[in-house]
Amino acid sequence: MSDELVLYTNPMSRGRIARWMMEELGQPYRAEIVGFGGPMKGAAYKAINPMGKVPALVHGATVVTECAAICAYLADAFPQAGLAPAPGDHRRGPYYRWMFFAAGPVEAAVTNKAFGLEAPPERARSVGYGTYADAMDTLEYAVSQSEYIAGDRFSAADVYVGSQVLWGLQFGTMEKRPAFEAYGARLAARPAALRAKQIDDELMAQMQKAG
Template identity: 75%
Template sequence: MSDELVLYTNPMSRGRIARWMLEEVGAPYRAEILGFGPPMKGAYKAVNPMGKVPALKHGDMVVTECAAICAYLADAFPQAGLAPEPGSKLRGPYYRWLFFGAGPTEAAVSNKALGFEVPADRARMIGYGSFTDVMDTLEQAVTAGEYLLGDRFSAADVYLGSQILWGLQFGSIEKRPAFDAYGKRISGRPAALRADEIDDALIAEQQKQA
């Protein structure tokens, strides 16, 4: 596709995940930086009715939700090699970890950060079971190989890996040696470093203007 890529984001948001994915893809894109509050709740809601970032516009197509953006870009730019071929043996695990990040990990970490503990006798009512279940599953995932798909880096590492990195930084994910080692493996990628440099510079500029 030759249509313009536009990322709607804020450097202090989950938009950092989408920017990292765009840097991995390597396709040219333009970023629209939105402030929190009114800027996201006004005309921008025509792009994303939720009034949240990130959102990705590719020509006339709009994609929201970080996992969906990562999956979309991986399929739209297959030359980047960030998704296994449909029908391959790695396609199932690829989907598994993308959705594990968007479902159990997101919910468990958010609830933990808000101080909500699932009562033991109600754990079966919650999709993720317990916070410990999620942490143990994540630990198994990042120790089975160099990346979530073994020796192959994918969009699943961008998405779920970002959640692990943020969780370690802000204390919402347990500090386990396996998470630290995995985080170091993925955060040193050239695309991740470029994305961080861009967003960190935007944060510094915003702070100057405040």
């Protein structure tokens, strides 16, 4: 069984997060670009991801979907890249904590607010993220405690949390708080982030030209 890494993605999707992770990893990989509509919802691709969404990662016989899961899986599958605190390291707690906080409460809060779906104040305690303000205040706390999300060392959690912050600032779904801007700027300047952005921006331009 081949251990080839194959990333199914689209440059106009959350697949950009997984692309950044792949570039940080420094391992050879092949990218398969999946078009929206028929290709993404067709039987061939849904055999890989029944949701019919990208990204998806195939590593030998292993299939992983969901961006946070892809980041966490790759960091553990390739420990030599140093993208996750080792088991037993006290930084492992904040590493998981904030990665999945961004995947759950932050993602839901930002999406709901963008579509005007916030719960009324008296029902906020029934919502996993509470309120949008709760989620943003907690995220600000998370990115303000140290240079990176799990301490003084960059990790896969920064790929995921950083992507959420950078997109939120770019598209106006997050307030331009100084802590968000400083954290985002540190991450956006990383060589792997710049490479990933260039790859996906060029692919997006080609697709738009062809379409």
